[in-house]
Amino acid sequence: xxxxxxxxxxxxxPGIGAxxxxxxxxxxxxxxGVLPMARRMMVDDRRWLTAAEFTDLLGLxxxxxxxxxxxxxxxxxxxxxxxxxxxxxIFGIIAAPTAIVICLGAxxxxxxxxxxxxxxxxxxxxxxxxxxxxxxxxxxKPLLKKPAALVIVAALFxxxxxxRLPLLATMLVMAPISILLSWRLSR
Amino acid sequence: MSATLIAxxxxxxxxxxIAFGGGNSVLPEMQRRVVEVQHWVTAxxxxxxxxxxxxxxxPNMMIVPLxxxxxxxxSGLLVSSVAKFLPxxxxxxxxxxxxxxxxxxxxxxxxxxxxxxxxxxxxxASAAVITVASVHSxxxxxxxxxxxxxxxxxxxxxxxxxxxxxxxxxxxxxx
Numbered sequence: 080x081x082x083x084x085x086x087x088x089x090x091x092x093p094g095i096g097a098x099x100x101x102x103x104x105x106x107x108x109x110x111x112g113v114l115p116m117a118r119r120m121m122v123d124d125r126r127w128l129t130a131a132e133f134t135d136l137l138g139l140x141x142x143x144x145x146x147x148x149x150x151x152x153x154x155x156x157x158x159x160x161x162x163x164x165x166x167x168x169i170f171g172i173i174a175a176p177t178a179i180v181i182c183l184g185a186x187x188x189x190x191x192x193x194x195x196x197x198x199x200x201x202x203x204x205x206x207x208x209x210x211x212x213x214x215x216x217x218x219x220k221p222l223l224k225k226p227a228a229l230v231i232v233a234a235l236f237x238x239x240x241x242x243r244l245p246l247l248a249t250m251l252v253m254a255p256i257s258i259l260l261s262w263r264l265s266r
Numbered sequence: 267m268s269a270t271l272i273a274x275x276x277x278x279x280x281x282x283x284i285a286f287g288g289g290n291s292v293l294p295e296m297q298r299r300v301v302e303v304q305h306w307v308t309a310x311x312x313x314x315x316x317x318x319x320x321x322x323x324x325p326n327m328m329i330v331p332l333x334x335x336x337x338x339x340x341s342g343l344l345v346s347s348v349a350k351f352l353p354x355x356x357x358x359x360x361x362x363x364x365x366x367x368x369x370x371x372x373x374x375x376x377x378x379x380x381x382x383x384x385x386x387x388x389x390x391a392s393a394a395v396i397t398v399a400s401v402h403s404x405x406x407x408x409x410x411x412x413x414x415x416x417x418x419x420x421x422x423x424x425x426x427x428x429x430x431x432x433x434x435x436x437x438x439x440x441x
Contacts, residue, residue: 184315204396
């Protein structure tokens with residue numbers, strides 16, 4: 080218990096300005112996955128949270144709809160400084176990436192007719208597709224030995240990628256079935 | 267408020283509330299609505315915008331402000347961002363205050379485990395939809411295959427993988 084107590088003592092409560100600048104820096108750092116960076120910033124560098132608190136909060140954010148890191152910025156802001164903190168945190172995390180992505184979009188719009196630029200963007204898009212294929216593989220790997228889970232995966236793939244059914248309706252049917260299945264199997 | 271802005275608000279609010287497992291799970295639905303239903307951009311352009319958003323730092327949902335901006339300029343950017351980030355953020359604010367009460371309940375683990383295969387199916391669908399829209403030649407198929415292998419089997423940095431794809435496209439795209 081002593082270990083945990085000293086760990087708690089070392090955490091510091093950030094103000095609204097610190098929340099904004101902390102998440103602003105985080106928004107500029109991470110590529111393709113901000114989560115490891117987020118842990119370093121909040122647990123190791125700024126000591127806002129203990130490792131256990133971070134893991135617990137991540138569990139919450141993975142449970143909720145929306146991006147993990149966006150949810151986490153909101154939850155951390157809310158935890159320390161209420162709704163003002165939540166607002167400062169989410170503005171911090173999306174401000175710089177939004178500005179950068181719009182600049183890239185303007186460059187794309189301006190030069191897309193140029194054959195070199197066209198080839199460059201075609202290659203970039205193909206690589207982005209490759210990253211998604213790898214991500215899909217990583218998400219599927221733990222499920223390969225679970226037949227019930229694979230049936231759910233296949234049904235969603237068929238509905239969304241092949242039949243192009245609306246997602247909301249598909250989720251309203253498939254999410255309860257999948258949760259029910261997970262409940263039956265867990266008993 | 268124009269019809270376009272209202273449509274942006276409706277689409278991204280809906281996506282915000284059903285994005286279990288993060289942004290990549292709603293990518294096919296976003297593409298269906300933006301490309302097939304609204305005809306705001308072509309499937310090619312959608313893939314390019316997605317790739318741009320992947321090449322930018324930060325959370326992986328940066329395609330949202332980019333589409334808003336592309337469709338309706340600065341007001342489109344504001345509307346799409348607020349619609350995508352506000353509803354899920356309100357839920358997060360609400361949930362963090364209740365978290366202590368439901369964290370250790372058995373149903374929480376059951377619901378979370380039940381959503382895993384749903385998210386996996388959606389991410390697989392995202393990969394298929396974006397690959398079909400992006401790959402038009404043997405070269406691009408090779409780029410997707412190699413980058414997928416690199417990313418799945420090595421610890422290659424995502425930005426390096428994207429850079430490699432862009433470079434291969436630039437060098438060999440003219441042939």
